[in-house]
Amino acid sequence: MHNIDNHAIFKPFVKWAGGKSRSVNKLLAWVPEHIDTYVEPFVGSGAMYFKLNFKHAIINDLNYELICAYKSVRDNVEELKALLKTFKYDKELFLKVRDWDREPSFKKRPEVEHAARLIFLIKTCYNGLYRVSKKNHFNTPFGKDLKPLICDEKVLDRCSIYLNSFNTEIYNLPYSKLLDKIPKGAFVYLDPPYHPLTQTSNFTSYQPNSWKEREQELLYEFCVKLHRRGIKFMQSNSSSPFIIDLYKEHFTLQYIDVTRCINSDIKKRSAIKEVVIMNYDEKGHLLPKF
Numbered sequence: 001m002h003n004i005d006n007h008a009i010f011k012p013f014v015k016w017a018g019g020k021s022r023s024v025n026k027l028l029a030w031v032p033e034h035i036d037t038y039v040e041p042f043v044g045s046g047a048m049y050f051k052l053n054f055k056h057a058i059i060n061d062l063n064y065e066l067i068c069a070y071k072s073v074r075d076n077v078e079e080l081k082a083l084l085k086t087f088k089y090d091k092e093l094f095l096k097v098r099d100w101d102r103e104p105s106f107k108k109r110p111e112v113e114h115a116a117r118l119i120f121l122i123k124t125c126y127n128g129l130y131r132v133s134k135k136n137h138f139n140t141p142f143g144k145d146l147k148p149l150i151c152d153e154k155v156l157d158r159c160s161i162y163l164n165s166f167n168t169e170i171y172n173l174p175y176s177k178l179l180d181k182i183p184k185g186a187f188v189y190l191d192p193p194y195h196p197l198t199q200t201s202n203f204t205s206y207q208p209n210s211w212k213e214r215e216q217e218l219l220y221e222f223c224v225k226l227h228r229r230g231i232k233f234m235q236s237n238s239s240s241p242f243i244i245d246l247y248k249e250h251f252t253l254q255y256i257d258v259t260r261c262i263n264s265d266i267k268k269r270s271a272i273k274e275v276v277i278m279n280y281d282e283k284g285h286l287l288p289k290f
């Protein structure tokens, strides 16, 4: 099991749909003990990233706003905090800032403004969850009766120290483009959009295009490539028959119980089984190549 003692105090600076904060301690049981390079292609809030010890890391996500936030926390935390302090918990301001992404010049805003907007909206919206429309417009409503700490200086400073002291490279790429950046001795943790457990389950809906079976098959092929290069990986996914069938022949599968919100209602939770897929055995030895 991975040694986490040194970093018990680090926690993500945003809450994220599918975030692993609740299950990360269970997952750590299967993380290799020594990691040179840690790679997280679908980093989200980075619940796993902020728990581990390593010498170097590569984190990535397709979400541009989120990556602006990581880069600002790493390189520009003072300006980010100063901007966050100008925001207030106020519905009118929330709606105004939420609408920035309807402006044609939105993408041209400095990274730090994207970062401050994302953190502000997540802290003040309903259920604290990032959600966008098909047009990629943030559409979660204002969260009533909250007491948000919009600028949590302690957490932002700690995350900034973490990102800097662990020599973290940050990318905003489709995960498949990372393959050639991953060095041989790396450990890769993949937490992709999940395959739905049932036709109606909607916990992948935080993406405008949630993943279909073809996307899961492409991810399987990516994992096979990692395996053939001798790179250890661990993946979290739903324990749907489709996912189990894809991986069961060649890889190690373990199951964990995780509590999830039902229909994005944070008050209604139920326990579901998730699968953890690895290309190594209980002793950490790589499985045979195929």
Ligand SMILES: C[S@@+](CC[C@H](N)C(=O)[O-])C[C@H]1O[C@@H](n2cnc3c(N)ncnc32)[C@H](O)[C@@H]1O
Residues within 6 Å of the ligand: 016, 017, 018, 019, 020, 021, 041, 042, 043, 044, 045, 046, 047, 048, 060, 061, 062, 063, 173, 174, 175, 176, 191, 192, 193, 194, 207
């Ligand atoms: C389940 S979430 C990851 C949650 C994360 N482990 C955490 O603790 O918050 C999946 C992430 O994958 C990202 N994503 C979706 N498609 C992607 C792609 N093709 N390449 C890279 N990232 C992608 C989404 O933006 C989202 O942040």
